[in-house]
Amino acid sequence: MSRLILLLLCSVSLLAVAAEPRPPLLLSGELRARESQAFYAPMTDNWRVEVQWLMPEGQVAQPGEIVVVFDGASIQGAIDTETVALNTAREKLQQEKNKHAQTVLEKEFALEREQLLLKKAAIDAAVPKQFLSAFEYESFQVAKTEARAKVEKARKELAQAKLARDVAIKKQQISIDRSLDKLKLNRERLAAMSLRAERAGPVLYGKHPWTGERVFVGMTAQPSWEIAEIPSLSDLYIEAWLHEIDIDRVREGQPAVLTFDSRLQSELPATLTEIATQPQRRKEWGSGLYYRLVFSLSEAPEFQILPGMGARIEFPEVDS
Numbered sequence: 001m002s003r004l005i006l007l008l009l010c011s012v013s014l015l016a017v018a019a020e021p022r023p024p025l026l027l028s029g030e031l032r033a034r035e036s037q038a039f040y041a042p043m044t045d046n047w048r049v050e051v052q053w054l055m056p057e058g059q060v061a062q063p064g065e066i067v068v069v070f071d072g073a074s075i076q077g078a079i080d081t082e083t084v085a086l087n088t089a090r091e092k093l094q095q096e097k098n099k100h101a102q103t104v105l106e107k108e109f110a111l112e113r114e115q116l117l118l119k120k121a122a123i124d125a126a127v128p129k130q131f132l133s134a135f136e137y138e139s140f141q142v143a144k145t146e147a148r149a150k151v152e153k154a155r156k157e158l159a160q161a162k163l164a165r166d167v168a169i170k171k172q173q174i175s176i177d178r179s180l181d182k183l184k185l186n187r188e189r190l191a192a193m194s195l196r197a198e199r200a201g202p203v204l205y206g207k208h209p210w211t212g213e214r215v216f217v218g219m220t221a222q223p224s225w226e227i228a229e230i231p232s233l234s235d236l237y238i239e240a241w242l243h244e245i246d247i248d249r250v251r252e253g254q255p256a257v258l259t260f261d262s263r264l265q266s267e268l269p270a271t272l273t274e275i276a277t278q279p280q281r282r283k284e285w286g287s288g289l290y291y292r293l294v295f296s297l298s299e300a301p302e303f304q305i306l307p308g309m310g311a312r313i314e315f316p317e318v319d320s
Contacts, residue, residue: 029293036307047223051216052071052072055228057214059203061202075186076190082183108158114151204307237273238311240293241290244289255298
């Protein structure tokens with residue numbers, strides 16, 4: 001009998017513990033925009049790039065204004081080096097033109113001289129045979145043949161000189177074009193190190209993907225890291241993350257109370273509108289898995305809200 005009573009007491013105790021209400025679920029979230037212009041770290045030869053300048057966070061950027069500047073010292077150095085190489089190539093091109101112009105001029109003069117000698121030899125060879133001795137006549141014929149051969153030789157030498165000139169100039173022009181292409185590419189890369197706003201809006205800094213700390217001037221970033229963004233203010237939502245052990249405590253459409261960090265005295269009604277189907281690992285929070293939650297405000301606040309504002313989210317009543 002005493003044993004049965006003990007079992008009954010234990011059962012009553014367990015039921016009493018199970019019936020106790022679970023504490024309210026509290027989350028921290030952040031106001032975000034569904035549409036925004038994001039600024040990412042560019043690809044560089046060194047793989048990592050330093051953030052050299054940032055527009056102050058919260059300042060409203062206008063279209064065309066520079067928002068982020070990355071360190072482009074190495075690219076500028078390459079531009080300076082290539083500029084020197086380009087100037088050198090252009091000077092060499094002028095030297096090649098002058099040198100080959102002199103050679104071609106000499107070959108043209110030599111051809112004209114041989115053509116005049118050929119004309120003279122042709123006049124001598126045209127004297128009738130009866131007016132000359134056999135030796136003189138044959139000598140004039142031989143001289144004419146030799147003069148014609150010299151003209152052909154001079155003509156070939158002129159053609160070779162022109163070909164050498166054209167090849168040298170084309171080769172040097174290719175070197176110049178290569179330098180121009182490199183300069184164009186590096187100037188485009190340098191321009192890409194300064195990112196400009198395409199829309200008007202407040203500037204928000206990104207977060208380090210590993211530590212979660214805000215981006216700052218002097219930080220070294222890797223390609224594709226989000227450095228900053230300019231969000232749209234027309235479609236805002238609150239993003240929060242819930243540990244996997246508590247995911248059974250929330251459901252879509254569940255009401256919540258939201259309080260912004262900058263307006264602790266104002267509570268706003270919100271609704272859980274989206275629960276991620278798969279959890280994600282958040283490196284800055286440890287090895288646990290977290291579900292992404294999306295909340296929408298049930299009514300517009302009386303004060304201005306901007307993306308990046310932190311908020312506390314509370315579920316007053318949570319199903320047990």
